[in-house]
Amino acid sequence: MENSTEDYRIQSFDLDTQVLLKTALKDPSAVNLEKVSSIIVDHSLKDQVFSKEAGRICYTIVQAEVKQSNGNVFRRSLLNRLQQEFKGREETRGRSLQEWVCLVTFICNIFDYLKVNNMPMAALVHPVYDCLMRLAQPDALMNEEEVDCLVLQLHRIGEQLEKVNGQRMDELFFLVRDGFLLQEGLTSMARLLLLEMLEFRAGGWLLSKTAHTYYYSEIAD
């Protein structure tokens, strides 16, 4: 699997950092992996595009480190830093909606890419749910940014999440239904996204052909 570095979307870093990341990908023991992990987290919180794909570069570094020294310094410091950010999530949300959305996107992306023996990391299941539940609260549903993020994450990892903990997915969807049905002041775009999500899960995490046409025909034209 020959991955060119463009795949990792690291062009948005300054040149020195790009070099550091490239080295981390090829020869992880040559760099300070704790520093690398914090650079990646910092950048993810600022750059929405990067936060959507940051899991990929993390995955590759984790693999490289295991292969080289059977170590997991990078994964450990990445997860622990992420945990800190998770703990401060409510402050982050109050400070900057964009950063909060980036944080959720990043955690979900890590959940999607990093696996333990091909299984999702159990330690992240509740935190990921906590983030998504937060996005589905009435005050968050008023922001299209947050609804958009909620729906995007569920498209990507909803099925996996439900498999590891179906009960919390049910709870999350109580909120989604309530939001769609009862909440006043939602934009029609937000309602559309929520309705699509309801149909998406009801169809076993697939959109029927007609539903797809309904939701995406405008984009296709």
Add this chain to the structure above:
Amino acid sequence: MSAWTGGRRRDAQSSQQDDSVSPAPGNQLGYWLVRLACPSQLLSTGPSRWSHCRKRGIDGNLRTNREAEGSDRENSRHTESSYRHSDNRHASFTTPESAGPVPRCGRRADWGSQVEDDEMRRDVQRDMQRYRRRILGAEVTQRERKTSSGSSGSCDSREGENMETDDAVLLRRQKQINYGKNTLAYDRYIKEIPKHVRQPGVHPKTPNKFRKYSRRSWDQQIKLWKVKLHAWDPPKLDCQDKVLNNIEELGLDDVMDIELDFPTLTDPQDAPAPPTTLCLSLEGDGCLGTPIKMQKTETTAEPDAV
């Protein structure tokens, strides 16, 4: 309405999770159980005689001249993880845990450690399945042989019934094994002595975590295994200062441990260097190189065997 209850549910859940960071007051008991369970790891707070050649510290970092930094970090993490007591007990009433060692056996709160524990648990389960398959396979062939030749099988065929399946025990044992394998000595050993060259009784053999053993027996096997592995410690020059440090750390109880262990040895070939030689080689100087220690082991052990 369910939005409201859902919200409350969420709050309850997340606060539950936050609570899990600080141990319940009952953790005191856990601490003492752990102390009782693995005293040698816990009673000495400084680096033990095994730690100077450890590849990685407790935080998983490779130990490259970062001993001091590493232990600092460990302490800070420990205080960070808020070992506070929710009730108003006097400080002297409680065990001063923040100064103590990190409990290795309990559930750790940070995500990095949780994922590592998770990984180990799954690895152990996978190993168990493999082992079971292997035993079952061996049993089947043995039964076939029995029916064809009529000879009595060895007691090994009963292995399937004597298998340790308790998750907690297996996990604890795996941790002990990992602890021994996480050494430069182990790396050198597996490199220098490939598997097919190893002789039972002469070379260290990792204890079989799937066999039923008493706690005492298991711990003893681990201890002997690690003593034997010690023979492959690197003859590093740059670790001299660490070794000197370790001599100070090498408490009397460590030596006592070894001496107490001896009477239970049945096979003299199993014996590592007698305590005196071990002490000498440690005190003399750490840079003589371990092959010499190994020779000592053999020369002292062989006359007994004859």
